[in-house]
Amino acid sequence: MGSLFVVVDVLALLLVGPFSGAGLYAFEDSGDPVDVVYFAAMMVVTTGVILALRRFRKGVLVRWVMLGAIWFSLFSTLYTLSWFMLGDFLAVGVSALLSLGLVYLLVRWRRWYIIDTAAVLLGAVTTTVLGISLSPPLTAALLLLLTVYDAIAVYKTKHMLTLAETILDSGLPLVLIVPRGGYVEGGNVDIVKGSSQGERRAYYMGLGDLIIPGCLVVSIYSTMGSVGLPIIVAVLLGTLVGFAVLSVLVARGKPQAGLPFLCGGAVMGYVVSSYLLFEGLVVLL
Template sequence: MSSENKSIQEYVPMLVMAGIILVVQVIALLLAAPMAANDMRAFEDPDSAANSILYIIFVLAFTFVLLMAIKRNMKWIIQLTILLAVGATMYYVFFALLSIANISSLTNNVISITVAAVLTILLYKFPEWYVINIIGLIIGAGASAIFGISLSILPVVVLLALLAIYDAIAVYKTKHMIDLAEGVMDLRLPILFVIPKHLKYSFIQDSFKKEEGQKREAFFMGLGDAIMPTILVVSANVFLVEKYGIELLAGFITIPAIAAMVGTIIGFIALSILVMKGKPQAGLPFLNGGVILGYIAGVLISGTPLY
């Protein structure tokens, strides 16, 4: 294999990751309407910036609990907590989708609970990379849609800015985010996307402990890297229409939302270039910064209100 072909091949996983982010964003946009119709908002007042502070406090508290569980070798607490959260999020996603079919609430609940439970059990019993990725797409899009319809644009921008700062501190300064990632990796939960370098790769059999100079067989991307920028994409699509009656292109998306998606990918490309140079990077400063700048560019292009 020539060095040029090898170089191109090395960037294929990054293209796949960018594709995953776009898929999460598109699915989240599709989920936003039925979730809003079923009043699945996480906060009563979407315009309150205090919601962003509450979210950050929750993230800090949850991270502290996870780190304590790892330190005390009580990883079962992490596994149970995340599996319950995964099951609950999938339930909301399937309930929202099935509500479009106008079936009875009882039937919808039975089907949604059953499917969510089966997928959660499958994840627990057989956490192979494709199972994790499929469930990751579902919960990533679901969580993005829920928070996107729960927070209007200004609180989302505040939240993303704060999370970008926190992620930078957690990766470059305290480094506890790296410790957290290493601590939960062997639990094989859908807190990340797995992009294998070859189809024979098994996430279940991967020990994650490589000898010096030995390369990993897969690339990994945190689920939050797809969820956080997508919250602004959804919010820009929901609240600009709700507040100002902005016209949707093709009856689906606003120009600022499209620009926010483009900004996310540009931020991801910048992140990928540095990562491929062998420099570990915090993802959210690039992704959140990209989606915010993209949104602002979309506002300027379309002439819509900023928030």
Template sequence: MNDRMRVLVAVGTTVLLFLGVQLGALALIEPFHESGRQAVENPQNPTNSILYFGVMLIATGLMLAAFKYDLEWLIRLLIVGVSVMISWYVFAELVPALLAPPLAAAVADALAIVVALAVGAALLLYPEWYVIDTTGVVMGAGAAALFGISFGLLPALLLLAVLAVYDAISVYGTEHMLDLAEGVMDLKIPVVLVVPMTLSYSYLADGSTDDVLEDDRETDTSAADGGTEQDIDASAADDAGALDRDALFIGLGDAVIPSILVASAAYFLEAGAISVPLIALNLPALGALVGTIAGLLVLMYMVLKGRPHAGLPLLNGGAIGGYLLGALASGLSIVTALGF
């Protein structure tokens, strides 16, 4: 497989993974609503976004501390546990819908629990890239739907804007997000999406990503300093080296966060409704979905240059821009679209 084809396949696979999260979230918002999964009493309260951001900061700090004090096993068990919980939320809606007529509801619910536990077992016993990605899509769709029905339009927009700024600061400024990424990728847990670039790639056999991250940091630092001739040569070598990698990695949060706005728009807005089987969809939600994919394509172009980049500024920016265009196209005023 030549380099051009490898790049096209990698980009196409990444787009499909993102679409899996987004379309899955759109399919789950109505079942979650009917099951009372909304996490807050007042989804229109903008302080929900502030609270979530605060919890995320605390969680990030605790994870960094865990890596510092060699408690990686605790992080792995926690993430696997969360994976089982969210998978159960998803399968509790999916399995009864598929099997309830021939099976008793109790049997269908028990089967959903068994499937969710099987997800956890697979993550612990055989976290190959396709297990990680499949679990990531299920988790991502479930999380995006849960947050989508729990965050009204204004809280969702605020959340995406704040997290985009935070992501940029944590990658280009403090760089602690790179430290976090370095730690979690070696744990082989579904907080990243793994996109193989070779047919023989095995995530299990890939011992560590430390060298990739360290090389990327050195290149990024050189570019930030203005760069000498040697720096430029090194940068060019890294650009070529990006195509020599066996896999690309992108954070699951990069797929989930913009998808929150997709789900929120589909759930809280009735204007511009589009009839599509199995999913809730309208023009604003479609705009957010398309905008996210547009941002993803730009991000992939930058990632393939061989340097780490903050994903949420592009992804959230694309989602917000696409959402606003879709809202205006559906006849909503900008004030209504912003959730006021």
């Protein structure tokens, strides 16, 4: 599962040029700290809306609303990429067909590899858009802010666990699935209760756990270019170290908040490498 971080980050880095050229920024000013607060607040509000909608028709409404959002995201991504090669008219048609086809598979043929494929595409796109929209210091601040929120949402209020179960039961590509022996496609999942290592039939990871630390990778590359590659490697290594620690705890059978480990490792890699390479945190200025 750790390889997914590398895949998403590499894809996101490849998208930096096309997305920057197309002006696909989430915020106008990458150095405005208000954007960090705004994004964090939007995450909280969106989570609340999804949890509220799950009460209607046993979560069916949530699924269709999210599928619409996912289709739009996939269409926008494919259109942006194909526009450079096909031109506007063909890009619209090809992007519409491919995005509708993938959404159809998500609705009619819920298989873990289809869900994961769509999740990786969405993850790469979202990572790119957020990463090019915030400066490295603000991205690091966002990571720390979301780390605190994730810890509260998992360990204190536990509403993030309820959200994960809702998404898994609906087959949306917002939670990645890595199956083990005995995994049953489409079966209901009880994340809150957890399971012992011997009983666990699949590993689950929220898409946000891939996106959020990856934003720092993209932000550094978008700001510094190839000069920042050593720092990018350090951030990715820090993320993978955090994931290794997280995996050990998850193997014990209890759900864990991912961002404290993943973002903690990413920010640590960022700070340490910046200090060692620039003889101080000049990259933060």
